[in-house]
Amino acid sequence: MSLHVLGISSSPRARSNSDALLGEALRGAETGGARTEHVRLSDLAIAPCRACEACAKTGECVIRDDFQPLLAKLLQADRLVFATPVHFMGVASQGKVFIDRCQSLWSRKYRMKRPLFAEDRDRRALVIAVGGSKVERMFDGIRLTMRYWFDTLEMGYFANLFVQCVDAAGTVRDDITAMGEACRLGAALADPDALMPAAPTDIVLTGHDPGAASTHS
Ligand SMILES: Cc1cc2nc3c(=O)[nH]c(=O)nc-3n(C[C@H](O)[C@H](O)[C@H](O)COP(=O)(O)O)c2cc1C
Secondary structure (H helix, E strand, O other): OOOEEEEEEOOOOOOOHHHHHHHHHHHHHHHOOOEEEEEEHHHOOOOOOOOOOOHHHHOOOOOOOOHHHHHHHHHHOOEEEEEEEEEOOEEOHHHHHHHHHOHHHHHHHHHOOOOOOOOOOOOEEEEEEEOOOOOOOOOHHHHHHHHHHHHHHOOEEEEEEEEEOOOOOOHHHHOHHHHHHHHHHHHHHOOOOOOOOOOOEEEEEEOOOOOHHHHHO
């Protein structure tokens, strides 16, 4: 049976750079026969976690909104591609709101000691992030959040594709290297025979947006 690859895009803007790379990664996954789905968080209504602690007892979130259907897709998926712009050195708030709502899963796993899945599953995730600057450690916040989130989701951290110095909307589409890497990593992610690396493969590229580095450094 073909793998199901879910793409989740966090950017709030039209002609998003990170969303364009996500589209390429999903295209790459499809070349190997995977079924893909591309979800943009900006199209959904997901409220922030209220830290009400209700999930500590039930493992379920009491806020009913677009979170539950997306969580169901995420739990069903074999692979995840999560794409975000760098916003103040971290995941964009649209993405962070969704991640924080996964506290219900964290409660299920770590407080209630209930496994997420009845059987062993090979679940893997690829992270795509784009930032306007080229400052040191600009992807560190995203790496940490992703590692902690993937532990909760029982997903292996397969790879990062980070692109710096890309700022204006849509400019990454002209970057053949970045678009090519996204496609290649998407195909590798969806290859059922690919070995899971001990540490995530880390690809950091520098874009060609002439105004970018000066505005965000
Ligand atoms: C609210 C906000 C915060 C940002 N913070 C950073 C930052 O901390 N570091 C950085 O390199 N770029 C930052 N940027 C620039 C974006 O990362 C950059 O424009 C990127 O290309 C956006 O990707 P997108 O088109 O997928 O949204 C910020 C942009 C916005 C709107």
